[in-house]
């Protein structure tokens with residue numbers, strides 16, 4: 001690259017900033033302990049995975065053979081036979097959620113999309129883009145969907161083919177919607193297969209639940225029709241990416257022939273990132289299932305450590321089962337900004353990712369919050 005000295009200096013300064021902040025994104029669920037250096041050489045090529053990895057595309061520089069392996073891995077992880085599944089490596093959890101909603105809308109064009117108030121903000125955008133009718137459902141105190149309210153709203157809309165967007169780990173509190181209860185209650189109101197669609201947004205927890213002893217139901221074996229997971233969250237990647245898995249028979253409904261690439265296509269975008277496919281492939285081959293279990297167990301232990309430490313200081317912190325998201329009362333804006341915390345109304349959270357090898361950063365943050373709480377109390381006592 002032909003950069004001026006000033007521009008080189010700008011990049012150098014940004015490099016220093018990144019090094020400084022690399023491991024301190026504690027408010028957001030991004031794993032930072034990845035090493036994809038063996039893939040750097042592929043940045044010399046304009047790789048592109050446009051279209052379906054099952055096809056022989058005319059665009060030769062693709063990483064389709066690796067994408068196939070990735071999809072085989074996730075089909076097994078999410079309990080669907082590879083032959084019955086189809087999915088692809090996306091630009092992130094949002095694209096996977098959009099793909100799931102798109103499939104559902106093609107199956108049930110006049111139906112309503114039901115999602116809880118704790119659902120990620122991008123889902124309202126998806127409903128708008130796809131011009132889907134949508135209905136907001138109440139949540140329980142822990143953040144999971146209130147199934148009674150969901151059923152009442154489905155009955156009220158007299159919706160015989162509801163599309164349910166289930167959170168498998170909400171953004172703010174890691175709450176998992178009760179898939180088993182939803183399906184049981186649908187049956188009780190005489191809505192049974194194949195007359196509903198269940199999409200699972202498993203952005204973070206999709207790479208947690210397969211590796212714990214008592215996972216909440218969330219897979220195809222539990223009745224899900226499609227699942228989206230983020231690649232840059234628990235797996236870890238320098239580029240946002242994700243994986244979506246759906247049922248092949250539903251995907252075939254939206255598949256079209258594209259003569260320009262001489263292949264079939266059913267993905268959301270045209271050009272697709274082939275480098276992130278290589279990253280996902282490397283990541284899944286870098287850890288055995290036992291090693292993933294150990295990574296997840298470490299994160300869960302760290303989350304419980306944080307809860308205990310908060311509680312010992314009299315601060316009401318909590319977490320949902322199998323969640324690495326620790327929820328606590330919002331600190332002052334000064335502390336939230338300093339530690340880059342995600343805050344939603346009265347609540348904030350920290351997320352214990354695998355790169356938190358020791359408790360040092362967690363201790364530092366909790367100590368700052370304890371002092372902050374004391375200052376807030378003193379301030380309210382004087383005013």
Ligand SMILES: Cc1ncc(COP(=O)(O)O)c(C=O)c1O
Nearest residue numbers: 092093094120169170171203230
């Ligand atoms: C529950 C949930 N769904 C969807 C998303 C969006 O995922 P992405 O950022 O990978 O597009 C997030 C991101 O934080 C999330 O927490």
